[in-house]
Amino acid sequence: MQNFLRLDTVSLTYYSKTMETEALKEVSFEVNEGEFVAIVGPSGCGKTTLLSLVCGIMTPTKGKIYLINKEVTGVSSNVGYMLQRDYLFEWRTIQKNILLGLEIQKKLTSKNIERVNNLIEKYGLKEFAKSYPNQLSGGMRQRAALIRTLATDPDILLLDEPFSALDFQTRLNVCDDVYRIIKKEQKTVLLVTHDISEAISMADKIIVLSKRPASIKDIHYTNMGHISSPLKRRETNGFAQQFEKIWQELNDYETQEGTDSITQAIS
Amino acid sequence: MKHKKELTPLHKQYLKKERKQKLIVLAGQFGFLILCFALWEILARLAVIDSFITSSPSRIWRQLVELLKGGDLFLHLLISTKETVIGFLIGTVLGTLAAVVLWWSPMLNKIFEPYLVVLNSLPKVALGPIIIVWAGTGQAAIITMAVLISVVITTITMLNGFNNTDPNKILLLKTMRAAKADIFTKLVLPSNLPTLVSCLKINVGMSWIGTIMGEYLTSRAGLGYLILYGGQVFKLDLVMTCILVLCVIAAVMYLLVALLEKTLVRWKS
Numbered sequence: 255m256q257n258f259l260r261l262d263t264v265s266l267t268y269y270s271k272t273m274e275t276e277a278l279k280e281v282s283f284e285v286n287e288g289e290f291v292a293i294v295g296p297s298g299c300g301k302t303t304l305l306s307l308v309c310g311i312m313t314p315t316k317g318k319i320y321l322i323n324k325e326v327t328g329v330s331s332n333v334g335y336m337l338q339r340d341y342l343f344e345w346r347t348i349q350k351n352i353l354l355g356l357e358i359q360k361k362l363t364s365k366n367i368e369r370v371n372n373l374i375e376k377y378g379l380k381e382f383a384k385s386y387p388n389q390l391s392g393g394m395r396q397r398a399a400l401i402r403t404l405a406t407d408p409d410i411l412l413l414d415e416p417f418s419a420l421d422f423q424t425r426l427n428v429c430d431d432v433y434r435i436i437k438k439e440q441k442t443v444l445l446v447t448h449d450i451s452e453a454i455s456m457a458d459k460i461i462v463l464s465k466r467p468a469s470i471k472d473i474h475y476t477n478m479g480h481i482s483s484p485l486k487r488r489e490t491n492g493f494a495q496q497f498e499k500i501w502q503e504l505n506d507y508e509t510q511e512g513t514d515s516i517t518q519a520i521s
Numbered sequence: 522m523k524h525k526k527e528l529t530p531l532h533k534q535y536l537k538k539e540r541k542q543k544l545i546v547l548a549g550q551f552g553f554l555i556l557c558f559a560l561w562e563i564l565a566r567l568a569v570i571d572s573f574i575t576s577s578p579s580r581i582w583r584q585l586v587e588l589l590k591g592g593d594l595f596l597h598l599l600i601s602t603k604e605t606v607i608g609f610l611i612g613t614v615l616g617t618l619a620a621v622v623l624w625w626s627p628m629l630n631k632i633f634e635p636y637l638v639v640l641n642s643l644p645k646v647a648l649g650p651i652i653i654v655w656a657g658t659g660q661a662a663i664i665t666m667a668v669l670i671s672v673v674i675t676t677i678t679m680l681n682g683f684n685n686t687d688p689n690k691i692l693l694l695k696t697m698r699a700a701k702a703d704i705f706t707k708l709v710l711p712s713n714l715p716t717l718v719s720c721l722k723i724n725v726g727m728s729w730i731g732t733i734m735g736e737y738l739t740s741r742a743g744l745g746y747l748i749l750y751g752g753q754v755f756k757l758d759l760v761m762t763c764i765l766v767l768c769v770i771a772a773v774m775y776l777l778v779a780l781l782e783k784t785l786v787r788w789k790s
Contacts, residue, residue, distance in 0.1 A: 309696050335696035341689055345711050345786075355697040358707065406697070 257320070258442055259285040259308065259410060264317035265467075266303055276467035277303045280317070283461055283470060285410070285444060290436070292445045292453035295463030296504060301446040304468075305412045308444060309333050322409060331359055334408030334441075339419045340399035342387035348398050349374065349383040355406040370405045377401060377435055392420055393428045400432055404439060411436065413445040417452065429456065429484050437482075450500050454493055455484035462503050472503055576761040584758040585766075594766065601732055601743040602770060604660055608667020609728040613721060615668065616675025623676070624683040624709065625701065637677055645669045645731070649738045658739040666738070667731030671724040678723070682716030683709050718782040725774045729767070 263282050268275040277300035285291045295301050306312040308319060310329040319326040321333070334355075342351045352370060356362050374380055379398055382390055390398065396416065403411060416432065417425040433456050436443055447453050453460050460474040476496060481487045528536070558578045564570045565577035572580060588594035623630040648669065656662040686709045694704050736745025744763050751759030 311692070311695055329696060329698045331698055333696065335693070337689055337693060339689065341687070341693050343690070343708070343711070345714070354694075354707070358694065358697045358699045358703050412696075 257284050258287040258289070258322060259444070260320045261308075262318045262320070264304075264307060264314045264319060266300070266307065266312070267315045278307075278314075279467040279469045281463075281468065281470055282317075283473070285442060285459075287442055288440060289459060290443045290445070290457045291459045291461065292447060292457035293461045293463060294447060294450055294453045294500065294504070295468060296465050297448055299463050299466050300468040301448075301463065302414055305335070305414050305444065305446055308410075309335050309412055331406060332409040334403035334406060334411045336399060336403045336411065336413045336416045338415045340387070340395040342395055342398060342402075344387055347384050347386060348379060348390070351387065351398060352379075352402045352405050354402060359406060361406070366405075369407070370401075373401050373404060393424050393431070396420065396428050397431060397435075400435060404435075404441070408441070410442045410444065413443060415447050415449075416445075418447075418449075425452075426485060433484050450497055450504070451488065451493075452484075454478075454496050454500070455487045460500065462500060474500065573755075574757060576757045580758045581762050581765065584762045588762065597742055597744050597747050597763075598766060598770065600660075601736065601745065604663045604735070604743065605667060605728045605732045605774075608664045608731055609671060609724050611664070612668045612671030612728060612731075613675055613724050616672045616720075617679050617717070619672075619676040620679035620683055621705070623680050625705075630680070630684075637673065637680075640673045641677055646734050646738075649734075652735075653739055662739055663732055663735030663743070666735035667728040670731035670734075671727040674723060674727060675720055678720045679713065679716060682713040686712055714785050718778065718785060721778045721781070722775060725771060725778060729771055733767075 261282055261284075263280045264278060265276070265280055266278040268277055281304065283291075293301055293304060303312065307314055308321070308326065310326045310333070313327075321330065324330075342348070343354070346354070349371075352374065353362065353367070356366050356370070374383055377397060379394070379401060382394065382398070387395055387398070399416075413432075417429055420428055429452060445453070445456060454476055457476055458479055460476060462471040462474070463469070464471045474496065476487075476492075478487050478490065478492065481490065487493055561575070562578045565572040565575065565580075585594070623633060645666065649666070652662050652665050652669075656665045690708055690712070691704055694708055699707070732743070733745040733748070736743040737749050740746040744767055748760050748763045751757065751763065
């Protein structure tokens, strides 16, 4: 199926007492089934807004969004959203946390529970299933958050800077971990990040956004689908070239903030 | 994950030090109490202070034994405790329900905010005459007072807790298509169990204030009645005894709430 997800000239404007802020301006792009798409852009350019729109929490001021040929008009059950932190509920065991989505959607059938338990076992969380979140390490918590997102068997995963709260060492490992799980489960992904290297190491397609009001500056294809892990991708020659190119593009918009983005890129 | 391991000598030393400090604190706490009572008794016996006005531990003890023998103490204690517990329960439940309603509707929240502020700063004892006229001079009036004193602070504390629920966790639930009722039962309420517990702790004190104040206003029995009566006939022994009993029973209720806390928020440890 083509055009799994399609955004058609989507614009969004925020209103407050004193002003109106144009966050997105005529953004159009497509995501195919099984594709891993990353959106990069300067901080505060409206990347998270874009995910909220796709998820259906917000409605665009102008334009339309289609998910599997159906217009997005509210939160749909075939979307899995992963936030910057794991936001596991401290009072629930890991297993109960993972089952949260199914519980809310009243789909706690024995078949679904069995599928989730299989996921828990497959991805090494079985020994923690009855533990509380504060007994787990940061990386394990993030993995639990991913399994929670997968538990409702969504068609598309929306990842909102899911590694930004982790330290560098953990981030690289968790990034690898999450990528491996997503590929194994054959999910379509829309990832938002300000980290160029993260985008290149994971995505098939990278959409570069401009400063606010965000519009599409460029679209890159990484052509590294044959390389199985983000860590290995980071070692290729193409990686540095692509980094340089995207960095330049972002930099065009941030002449004053140029040093900022260098430090960001390095960190 | 925790593993049972043989403790190193340094770790043992550390634990020993911790235990020692805990012991010192406990000894200090009891020591202070004993010191105060001893000083009180000695000064009274040496006639430095007039035990007719200040009473003394030995006189309090005699008074206590007397009250216990007559069965009076038990009766009064039971009456006051009953009033307090009923006031505590009604106040907590009503206050929490009000907080739920105000959390549910941000519009109502905004409308009633100034009323909450005024009601909170109003000294509830000023309503005493109205309560007596409306609820009569019986236990109903005393319980009403206990409820009034605890209900507003409960509403404010719980509402504050509800409104401070992590917005990102709410967002997470919304992405799972949660309805408002789901958000409340799955997130807002469980994450505010600690708030509820601290509210209960406050309310133990609040409802005792209400009960004693109510009994001062109108009563024929209860610890507040005994204290007021003791003051009027200058039986300071009786007043002091009742106050000490009050200290003990309030502490017991507080401990019960602390016990409840342990079972309610087990995940916090």
